[in-house]
Amino acid sequence: MNETVIDRVRRVMEAASISQAAFAEKVGLTPDKLSKSLAGVRRFSSLDLALIAEAGGRTVDWLLTGREPLRPSFAARTTAGSAPRRDRVSDAADRFTAAYEVLELLGRPPKLPQLPSPRSDLKRFVDQGTQLAQDAVGVLTAAGKSRTVAELETDALITECAQLFGVDVAVTRLPDGVDGLTWQTDAFRLILVGPTESWTRQRFTLAHELGHILARDAQDLVVESHVAPGRQKDLTEVRANVFASNLLMPEPEVRHRFRQVADRHSKLTDEAFAKLVVAFKVSPSALAARLSQLRLIDAQSAPHFRGLTTETCHLLAGATDAFQRQLAWAAAERYPVRLVASLYQAYADGETTLRPLAALLGMDVDQLHDLLDPAEPDTPEPVPGEAEEGDLVFQP
Numbered sequence: 556m557n558e559t560v561i562d563r564v565r566r567v568m569e570a571a572s573i574s575q576a577a578f579a580e581k582v583g584l585t586p587d588k589l590s591k592s593l594a595g596v597r598r599f600s601s602l603d604l605a606l607i608a609e610a611g612g613r614t615v616d617w618l619l620t621g622r623e624p625l626r627p628s629f630a631a632r633t634t635a636g637s638a639p640r641r642d643r644v645s646d647a648a649d650r651f652t653a654a655y656e657v658l659e660l661l662g663r664p665p666k667l668p669q670l671p672s673p674r675s676d677l678k679r680f681v682d683q684g685t686q687l688a689q690d691a692v693g694v695l696t697a698a699g700k701s702r703t704v705a706e707l708e709t710d711a712l713i714t715e716c717a718q719l720f721g722v723d724v725a726v727t728r729l730p731d732g733v734d735g736l737t738w739q740t741d742a743f744r745l746i747l748v749g750p751t752e753s754w755t756r757q758r759f760t761l762a763h764e765l766g767h768i769l770a771r772d773a774q775d776l777v778v779e780s781h782v783a784p785g786r787q788k789d790l791t792e793v794r795a796n797v798f799a800s801n802l803l804m805p806e807p808e809v810r811h812r813f814r815q816v817a818d819r820h821s822k823l824t825d826e827a828f829a830k831l832v833v834a835f836k837v838s839p840s841a842l843a844a845r846l847s848q849l850r851l852i853d854a855q856s857a858p859h860f861r862g863l864t865t866e867t868c869h870l871l872a873g874a875t876d877a878f879q880r881q882l883a884w885a886a887a888e889r890y891p892v893r894l895v896a897s898l899y900q901a902y903a904d905g906e907t908t909l910r911p912l913a914a915l916l917g918m919d920v921d922q923l924h925d926l927l928d929p930a931e932p933d934t935p936e937p938v939p940g941e942a943e944e945g946d947l948v949f950q951p
Contacts, residue, residue: 560604561593563618567611582606601661605907609920615907616656643730644778647747648738650915651725654894655743657911663897664742667721670769680790684797687769691798692805694719703808705835709758710884714892716746716761722768723891724761726750734782737764737773744768754885755838755865756782759799766798767791804835804845813851823852828860829871836881839863890916899927 568578579589583606591597599607601615608615616622658664671690673683692704695715701707707715716722722744729736729749734756736747746764751757760782767773772791812834816827823831823846832842843860846852852860869878898912909927913920 558621560599560618561595563613563621564593564599564607567607567613567618570611578610582610601906602908605910609908609910614653614656615660619660644733644736644776647727647729648736648745648776650917651723651745651747651891651894652738652743654898654911654915655745657907658894658897658901659742661901661906663901665721665723665893665897667742667744668719670720673770680794681797683770684766684794685801687766687794688798688801688805691720691765691769691802704802704805705808708836708884709754709761709881710889712758712761713889716765717891717893720744720765720768722746722765723894724748724889725891726757726885726887726889728888732780733778735760735764735779737767737777737779738775739768739771739773744773750886750888752882752886753838753865754881755836755841757885758836759803759838759841762799762802763795765802766795769798770794800841800845800848803837804842806849809835809845809849810851813846817851821851823856823860825860825863826871828863829868832863832865832868833872833874833877838865839868 568575571578571581573581575589575593576586579586582589582603584592584603588597588603592599592603604615604618607613608618655665671687671694674686677683677686695704695707696702698715698719701711704712713724716724724746726748727750729747734749736745738745746761746768748757748760748764760779763782764773764777764779767777770791772795809831812831813821813823816830817823818827828839828842831846832839835842837845840861843852843857846860847854847857866878869875895912895915898907898915901907902909902912909920909923913923916923918926
């Protein structure tokens with residue numbers, strides 16, 4: 556016999572080990588309303604179910620369908636290490652998938668614009684990555700926010716990913732050795748990257764993960780360790796790396812800027828190379844690899860440029876303020892704006908409690924409530940006959 560919503564609510568009540576009247580009071584319902592709902596005379600509202608789920612440590616989805624919370628399966632080509640580490644990776648993703656489940660049940664799913672797709676006539680993964688990057692650059696620049704992707708600082712690039720590609724990006728703590736996570740379903744597109752002091756690496760990881768989503772690689776949870784431009788064995792990783800390089804450093808723009816800073820013999824000084832690093836917001840290693848690939852520098856020059864650091868390049872280019880700004884931003888946690896806003900709006904509209912938003916933010920529900928709705932400070936009663944400070948006193 557199939558369980559109903561009422562059956563599952565009764566299971567939550569039994570687990571609470573308190574009377575029906577006490578349970579009604581605990582979840583903020585009148586005993587009469589709860590009795591009618593359990594008898595099938597009155598339907599549980601979405602807020603009722605949210606309150607009952609919160610009280611019982613369950614999800615609204617479980618109350619409605621009996622489905623356990625969605626747990627990610629790992630892509631076959633990736634490994635998340637030992638079982639405890641896999642659990643930590645799953646926990647990081649679970650916080651976000653639980654939020655998507657709540658919004659879907661409330662009829663507030665995030666918008667998912669149509670994505671560029673790999674061309675079936677391109678058989679080589681390298682060519683597919685290049686083509687996808689060209690399509691993505693076209694979408695980003697057509698939006699009118701900037702002429703080039705290089706002009707978008709990482710926080711602005713993340714905002715554009717959400718608006719134009721429907722990809723929610725969070726900067727949040729990840730298990731040691733994990734640079735990023737990517738997962739997409741019919742209901743959401745999600746990228747998680749870790750806070751770091753290496754902001755150019757974080758930017759490349761973001762672009763790499765976006766490449767996985769556009770290539771439809773992330774139907775299972777993709778766990779990335781040590782993402783960096785270079786040689787890869789897995790062809791889907793090759794495609795994602797090629798995508799990231801072409802997205803952040805499109806060939807026409809690289810050639811144009813190279814001509815602007817190179818001498819008449821097409822040679823680069825350290826200062827000229829540093830200007831390119833600052834302009835494209837990538838690491839010296841990534842830029843040297845790109846210039847070498849485009850045959851703009853020779854094999855003898857590449858190792859020297861790769862040996863420079865991002866900080867040194869910003870010092871040479873007189874852009875230490877930009878370096879510090881990006882450094883501070885990359886080290887801070889960030890949650891997807893539209894996901895947080897949708898959960899808060901559902902709470903403000905009385906459709907759910909603060910529990911889903913608190914769970915996403917990793918906060919205690921009471922702490923979040925006090926933050927959003929602080930109590931008024933107690934004001935002492937004035938003593939009769941004494942004028943309060945600031946009051947006008949009549950003087951004849």
